[in-house]
Structure formats: C-alpha cells, structure tokens
Amino acid sequence: MSNIHRPSPVIRPPSFFIREFDLAHDYEAVLALWRAAGPGIQVGPSDTQEEIAKKLTRDPDLFLVVEEAGEINGAVLGGFDGRRGMVYHLAVLPEQRGRGLGAALLTELESRFKAKGCLKSYLLVVPENPQVLDFYRKRGWGVMDVYVMGKEFRE
Numbered sequence: 836m837s838n839i840h841r842p843s844p845v846i847r848p849p850s851f852f853i854r855e856f857d858l859a860h861d862y863e864a865v866l867a868l869w870r871a872a873g874p875g876i877q878v879g880p881s882d883t884q885e886e887i888a889k890k891l892t893r894d895p896d897l898f899l900v901v902e903e904a905g906e907i908n909g910a911v912l913g914g915f916d917g918r919r920g921m922v923y924h925l926a927v928l929p930e931q932r933g934r935g936l937g938a939a940l941l942t943e944l945e946s947r948f949k950a951k952g953c954l955k956s957y958l959l960v961v962p963e964n965p966q967v968l969d970f971y972r973k974r975g976w977g978v979m980d981v982y983v984m985g986k987e988f989r990e
C-alpha cells in the first residue's frame with residue numbers, strides 16, 4: 836500500500852457573486868462589456884445612460900451583474916411587464932466565459948421572474964449568433980415559431 840500523503844480535495848466556494856446593477860458605479864463597465872461581447876449584443880440607442888436610468892425606474896432588481904475581485908465580468912438586463920419577462924444583453928467578458936457566470940446570471944434572473952409571478956419569458960437571438968442557441972436550450976429555452984416585429988418611436 837502506498838503511504839503517499841494525498842491531501843483531501845479542496846472545495847472552493849465561487850469567487851464571484853451576483854448583485855443588482857448600480858447606474859452610477861457600473862454603467863461604463865457594463866457598456867464596455869456589451870461592446871466587447873461580439874455580434875450577439877447590439878448596443879443601441881436604448882443603452883445610453885439616460886435610457887438605462889429610465890428602465891431602472893421600473894425593474895431595478897432585474898438588472899444584474901456578476902462581480903469578481905472588484906471587476907464586473909458579466910451582466911444581464913431583465914424586464915417584466917406584468918405578463919411576460921424579457922431577457923436582454925446577457926453577456927460575460929470573453930476571457931471569463933465557460934466558468935458558469937452566464938448560467939448563474941440567467942438562473943438568478945429566472946428565479947426573480949418567477950418570484951414576481953412571471954409565467955413566461957422571451958429573449959431574442961440575432962441571426963449572427965446561432966451558436967448561443969445551445970446555451971439556452973440546455974437551460975430549458977426553446978426556439979419559438981413566430982415572427983418578431985418591431986417599430987421605432989424615435990423622431
């Protein structure tokens with residue numbers, strides 16, 4: 836029998852935590868994260884600081900960030916209109932992907948939707964980003980057979 840000492844396995848608690856977005860402190864970091872996210876996140880006129888401030892008057896508890904060692908490594912912007920939930924701009928910094936941060940953000944947002952009585956939620960995947968479909972499928976999301984229509988109200 837070998838008498839080599841084998842240390843017991845170390846179970847490390849997650850080094851990250853999820854908290855609500857803070858406009859004054861987090862806006863620039865989250866905008867940079869979205870801009871670095873690739874074709875899956877299209878930063879647009881609804882993402883200015885003024886527009887985000889407007890959004891936060893409704894659901895401040897559904898805009899979440901994942902923080903680790905003082906850095907924001909991921910974010911998701913959720914909304915609930917009283918009938919459906921919406922998931923916008925889920926993103927993790929490219930160098931931090933594959934460590935469970937994206938899944939943790941989505942799981943936390945889903946549990947907050949459920950706590951509000953939300954029965955169903957939607958999200959949009961742009962055609963340039965089909966590779967993300969499996970991430971959502973693994974978490975119980977399905978592609979719906981609908982046309983998505985939009986209309987701009989900007990002057």
Ligand SMILES: CC(C)(COP(=O)(O)OP(=O)(O)OC[C@H]1O[C@@H](n2cnc3c(N)ncnc32)[C@H](O)[C@@H]1OP(=O)(O)O)[C@@H](O)C(=O)NCCC(=O)NCCS
Binds near residue numbers: 874934
């Ligand atoms: C989608 C995204 C947020 C996932 O974040 P992440 O932290 O890398 O994801 P996780 O580490 O939590 O991955 C969880 C699982 O999904 C898988 N996965 C993650 N991203 C994937 C992808 N793009 N394609 C396929 N599978 C993926 C992982 O392999 C992992 O599988 P497992 O549960 O079997 O281990 C991240 O890839 C990202 O920021 N992508 C760019 C922005 C984007 O496209 N957002 C979605 C807009 S709709």
